[in-house]
Amino acid sequence: MKYRDSSNSIDTPQKILKVNHAGEFGAINIYKSQLFVSKIFMRNLVPMLEDFLADEQSHMDIFWEEIKYRNGLKCKSFWLCGLGGYFMGFISALLGEKGIMACTWAVESVVVNHLENQLIYLAEKQDIQAYEAVSSILEDEKNHRDTGFNNNGAGNFLYQPLRCIISGFTEIIIRFGMR
Ligand SMILES: [Fe+2]
Ligand SMILES: [Fe+2]
Numbered sequence: 042m043k044y045r046d047s048s049n050s051i052d053t054p055q056k057i058l059k060v061n062h063a064g065e066f067g068a069i070n071i072y073k074s075q076l077f078v079s080k081i082f083m084r085n086l087v088p089m090l091e092d093f094l095a096d097e098q099s100h101m102d103i104f105w106e107e108i109k110y111r112n113g114l115k116c117k118s119f120w121l122c123g124l125g126g127y128f129m130g131f132i133s134a135l136l137g138e139k140g141i142m143a144c145t146w147a148v149e150s151v152v153v154n155h156l157e158n159q160l161i162y163l164a165e166k167q168d169i170q171a172y173e174a175v176s177s178i179l180e181d182e183k184n185h186r187d188t189g190f191n192n193n194g195a196g197n198f199l200y201q202p203l204r205c206i207i208s209g210f211t212e213i214i215i216r217f218g219m220r
Contacts, residue, residue, distance in 0.1 A: 042155065042216065044162035053219075054171040055113050057159050058104050060218035061175065063116035064152065065101035067126030067214070071148065072097060074127045075141050078134035086138060093145075093185055100178045107174045118218045125214065129207055136203065139193065143200035146189030147207040152182050155215055 047053045072094040079086045108114070116122070133144035156179050163172040189195070195204075 042158055042212075042219075044158055044219075051113075054163060054166060054168045055108075055111055056219050057163070058108050058111070058171060058174065059113060059116040060118075060215055061156075061159075061178075062101060062104035062108055063119040063122040063218060064215065065097050065104060066119055067122035067211075068097040068148070068152075069094060069101060070123045070126035071130035071133075071144065074130035075134040075144075078131065079141070083134075083138055083141075086141060089188065090141075096178075096181045096185070100181065103174050103177060107170060110170075116218050118214055122214060125210060129210065133203060133207070136200070139197055139200055140203060142189045142192040142194030143197070143204050144189075144194075144207055145185055146194030147204040148211050149182055149186035149189060151208050151211040151215070153179070153186050156182060 044053060044057070047056060051059075072090050076087065076090045076094065079090055129144060129148070133140040136143075156175055159175050160172060160179070163175060194200075
């Protein structure tokens, strides 16, 4: 998605920050629910999921600091992201390790794509602080995405419907938040 100037009272950089903040809350909840299931059934995945969860928590703080600095507000879809994230994480974890990897790959691919487009927009606008906030998390999100990919999260065709639902939901909620 190409990012454009906002047509309402909240400018696009603020929207990017609030949508990313809500997205991080969604990601936190994905990894929390996957951790919950993995601690019972897939202990080998726990260290990876704990690392990812810690990353997402620090990302959410980065965006919240910048939102506060601009006197901005939480995204209206903040709680929806959290609930949707928890649900997606939980269902994918019930499908086992492959489900978790497919979910990670699907979500993080959409995220990385949006972050890269946001960086193009923010560079054009010369909004250096928002640019730095977004660019500071990009490597972590690529690492999450690539971990999913390297563990066959993009492969196995049986998981294609799961990937489609997850990436579709992620895309819709980002666009909804950017309106
Ligand atoms: Fe993140
Ligand atoms: Fe992530």
